[in-house]
Amino acid sequence: MTIHFDKEAVLEALRGLLKIKTVSANAGAITPEAPLGTGINEAINYVLDLGKSFGFRTKNCDGYCGYVEIGEGEEMVAAITHIDTVEVGDDWTVPPFDLTIDGDRIYGRGVLDDKGLTIVSLFALKALMDAGVPISKRVRLIVGGDEEGGNWACMNRYKETEETPSYSFSPDSGFPVIFAEKGIMNIIFQKKLEAAMPILKFSGGKQINSVPDYAKAVFNGQTYEAKGKTAHAMEPDKGDNALLKLANELRTAGIDHPIIDLLGRATTKGFGIDLSDAVSGELTLNPAIVQVDDKKAVLRCDIRYPVTMKSSDLCAAIQKATADLGFDFEMDHDVKPLHVDKDSFLVTSLQKVYADYTGDLSEPMVSGGGTYARAFENAVAFGGVFTGEENTCHQTDEFWSIDSMAKNFDIIVKALAVLAQ
Structure with a gap:
């Protein structure tokens, strides 16, 4: 499978998403179309509009969440991300609602948690489609707007009317597979x-x-x-x-x-x-x-x-x-805690993708974080921060590396391809 990471296009798309203020519980006026704030709905539509421009099917679920989808088939697999962020806080040295590039580092609120991985996942779907990778299931990127607030009104709304993935993962944590969350x-x-x-x-x-x-x-x-x-x-x-x-x-x-x-x-x-x-x-x-x-x-x-x-x-x-x-x-x-069997198809498949790509044979891990993996059966956290990388989620001057972004892109493409076979 030959795939291409279009760094400039990804960074430009991320810049546009960072500019939309989506601070949890402080994202603009609450309206019938934007129950979580106008910023949240605008950001969801921003991602969906990018997906439409790539030729994806899209749906906005009443301003709570949305999804883009490619492929055909009775079953569906998904990556699940979010576009809301925590508060900015004090003492930032770069504009929090813009993209600052300094060598291999990129800065901005949500650049790692989770706007950056939302954009990377969106382009991973595009790469699957452009490369003509043979898949027998539909592949969906589900984008939520209420992850940081803790109530997850977005996922609750999604589950009211939308299809549950057969297998899914949330690239909002780390590597290798997070098989348990406290x-x-x-x-x-x-x-x-x-x-x-x-x-x-x-x-x-x-x-x-x-x-x-x-x-x-x-x-x-x-x-x-x-x-x-x-x-x-x-x-x-x-x-x-x-x-x-x-x-x-x-x-x-x-x-x-x-x-x-x-x-x-x-x-x-x-x-x-x-x-x-x-x-x-x-x-x-x-x-x-x-x-x-x-x-x-x-x-x-x-x-x-x-x-x-x-x-x-x-x-x-x-x-x-x-x-x-x-x-x-x-x-x-x-x-409640999340605990998926280490020997399950989902965990072993994603572990193999990670090990084949990195050469790292580390065992699946446990996290204290809470990801959208808890929203569905057969779901785990997989993606984001590599072992040894600094995790700047929720911190002042939140940053990520372009090198890590590119590696995440490669792994997410391969993970979705394996789950959608």
């Missing part, structure tokens, strides 16, 4: 504050699935600030949590407040969930968003839990470990 649980602590309590105003964090890089507090007319480093919530150790830094600073300054006590306990050990399993490793905790005024204190956290554990057991442990602090506790969101 459970994702969001929790909320809330406490009403007594009128006699000294007023502390404390805020920080914008996105539940990102390590907060800035926090601010005001107490007795004095302002306190902390800067950290953002990172994906699945790898909180790669960031520097500004909420925890500021709470420690306030504690050192002699300030007493329930939110400071709670943040002082906001570790896996402090919450009684310092746990792991043999399949998927350690549980991770990201204290993500704090909002405190004179009436109420709120902390929202993101937890990625091992595939053999139950969220109900974790909630019980957290409640027991924090009961003395007097906060109301609830689980706001729970996405």
